[in-house]
Amino acid sequence: MELTIIISGLIGFFISLIGFFIISSIVKSIRKKERELISSVTSLSRGTNSELNLILKLLKSGIPQVTIYHDLLIKKNNGKFSQIDLVLVTSEGIIVFEVKDYSGWIFGSGNNTNWTQILSYGKRKYKFYNPIKQNNNHITELRKTLKQFENIPFFSLIVFFGDCELKEINYVPKGTFVVKSHRVFEVLNLIKNENEPTEYTNKREVVNKLKELVSLGENVEYQKKHIENIKDMVGKDRIFK
Template sequence: DLFAFTCYHCESYSQIDLVVATPQGLVVIEVKDYSGWLFGSERQRYWTQILNYGKEKYRFYNPIMQNAGHIKALKEQSAQFAQLPIYNIVLFDGDCTLKDVSYSQFGTFVGYANNIMRVLKTIKGFGEAEYTDKKEVARVLREAVRNGENPAIVASHVADVQSRNWDCPQPVIHWFPRFFRIFRWRRWIRF
C-alpha cells in the first residue's frame, strides 16, 4: 500500500512508500529501483546514475531529500507527529551498486533493500519514543492508506511528480568534452 499524506505547506499530497510505527518512532522508507553505479551525498540536490560502463550518465533527485519532504508532511499531521522521532530510510533494490554515497545525519540510513532488518535492529537500540496518542497515529496512517488508494489523489500526485521530473532520471550532457574529442579526432585524420 502507498501512503498519501496531505502536505499543508504545498497544498498537495506527499506519497510515501512505507511507514512503520515502532516503539522508537516512525520509520519512513523510500524504495528505489535502479541499476548501475550510484553516486551522491545527502547535501547534493541530484545524484548520478552511471550505466553502460560509464557511457551513459543520468541524474535523479536526491532520495534522502525526497524522503525528508515526506517526513515534513508527516510532521505537519499533528502536534504529536511533530514531536515523534522519524527515521529517514532509503533502500535501493535492483542491480545497482552504491559507489560513493555519503550521509551523516542522525536517523538517516541508505542501503540495499536486503539490509532492512539490520537498519531496524539499529533503530531498535535508540530508545523508546513518547507517543501521546497511539490511536491518533493509527487513524492518520489508516487515512493515508485510503488516500493512497484514491485514484484522483494518486493521479494528481503523479502529475505533480512528473512536472518536477523527480522520478525520471535525466541525462547528464557534457558538451565541451564531446566537442573536444571530435576536434582531436579530426586533427588526427588530416594529412
C-alpha cells in the first residue's frame, strides 16, 4: 500500500515536471517570437519597456512594421534636440506617440505647464511637464523637417502605461488624445473613422525622412548631447541645499 502511494506520488511529480517544462518551453517560444517582432521595428535596447510594449501591441494587431518608427531624434535650429517616442504613418495622417509610465492618480490640463502625480492617497505629490505640450512641441519640430509635412494631418497620442488612474484631465485640444494603454486601439479606430484619407504627395520622401530621424536617434554623440541638454534645462546641478 505504501509502495503504491509512493509510486503514485512519483508519477504525479514527473507529470507535473513534464508539464512545467512544456509550459516553460511554450512561454520561451512566445517571448522569442515577441522579441523578433519588436526587432523588426527597433532594437530591444532602445527606449523604455513601455515603448517596446506599445510597438508589440501595434504589430500584434496587424499594423505593418514599415509604418512604425521608434525613437526619432530631431536636431533643432538652436542645436538642441527633440526626441519622439513613436510615429505611426496611417492613411489619415501621421500619429505621434508620447509614452508615459506612471502609478497613482494623474491630474492635468492641456493649458497648464505641469501635471500632477499623486501617490499614497494624497500624501506625496510630484509635478511633471505637461505631456500634451511636450508632444505638441515634438510635432512642431517634426513638421519643420519636411515641406510635405505642412499639408499632412498630425495626431497626438499621450499613452499612459503603469498602474495609474487618469483622475481629472481637461482642455485636451482637438486631434490630441490622452489614453490608458489598453484603450489605444479605440483611439486609432476613432481617428480612422472620423477622418478622411489624406494625400501624401511623395510617401517615399516621408518614409526616408522618418528613417533618417530614427538613425539620428542611434547616434551616440547626439544622445549624449540630448541628455546634457535635458540636465541643463532641469538645472539640478545649480541647486545647493
